Amino acid sequence: MKNPPILLKLLHNSAAKPSPNFHKTASRKGDGGFTLLEVLVIALIVGILSSIAAPSWEAFINRQRVRTVNDRVFQSLRLAQSEAKRTKTSVTITFDKTGDPPKITFVPALATGGSEQKLDAGGEIKPNTIALTFNKPDSTDPKKASLVFDYQGNLTTGTTPFVVTVAPAGGGTKQCVIVETLLGGMRTAEGEYNSLTKEGCPVIP
Numbered sequence: 001m002k003n004p005p006i007l008l009k010l011l012h013n014s015a016a017k018p019s020p021n022f023h024k025t026a027s028r029k030g031d032g033g034f035t036l037l038e039v040l041v042i043a044l045i046v047g048i049l050s051s052i053a054a055p056s057w058e059a060f061i062n063r064q065r066v067r068t069v070n071d072r073v074f075q076s077l078r079l080a081q082s083e084a085k086r087t088k089t090s091v092t093i094t095f096d097k098t099g100d101p102p103k104i105t106f107v108p109a110l111a112t113g114g115s116e117q118k119l120d121a122g123g124e125i126k127p128n129t130i131a132l133t134f135n136k137p138d139s140t141d142p143k144k145a146s147l148v149f150d151y152q153g154n155l156t157t158g159t160t161p162f163v164v165t166v167a168p169a170g171g172g173t174k175q176c177v178i179v180e181t182l183l184g185g186m187r188t189a190e191g192e193y194n195s196l197t198k199e200g201c202p203v204i205p
Helices: 001-017 022-030 036-087
Strands: 091-094 103-110 114-118 131-135 144-149 162-168 175-179 186-190
Touching: 001 131, 001 186, 022 114, 022 175, 036 131, 036 162, 036 175, 144 162
Parallel strands: none
Antiparallel strands: 091 103, 091 144, 103 114, 131 162, 162 175, 175 186
């Protein structure tokens, strides 16, 4: 009569103990993987999103490049004007697009910036990405344009408005610096010229 309770106790203990392979079996069942179809669908979605985002990203980069170069043009004009006033001598600033990137030269050389500045943002802007144009090219070299600030920072008659336009080489939103008055007043503008509002960059023939 004692055998049945002992047998039941052994059966109960064996049922309560986990099998030695329990964790391995459970981990195999719990491991989730991707099917080939799921991977293909994810790759397709990533490709579609990339194709949508790429043009916007490229346009953003182009705007940043144009803004950087346009700021440099504006600062250089301001620097040449202030240097002429400071030294009480005439300063000639020349925009030269014969090379890539374009460059700016000063005669005489500036005490703070030397005689030449490349419009490449310290090497960050690669060749063939920026186009520089101006409305009053030099008579001897159409790829250059110059302004002369006298000892008071003023300009001579017939030199204004002087417009330097910066645009992405492949087309896109342009920016410009406009020297408007003989006293050397200047401003920046962006986009196509609007004849009604007088805003934007004037058309350069």
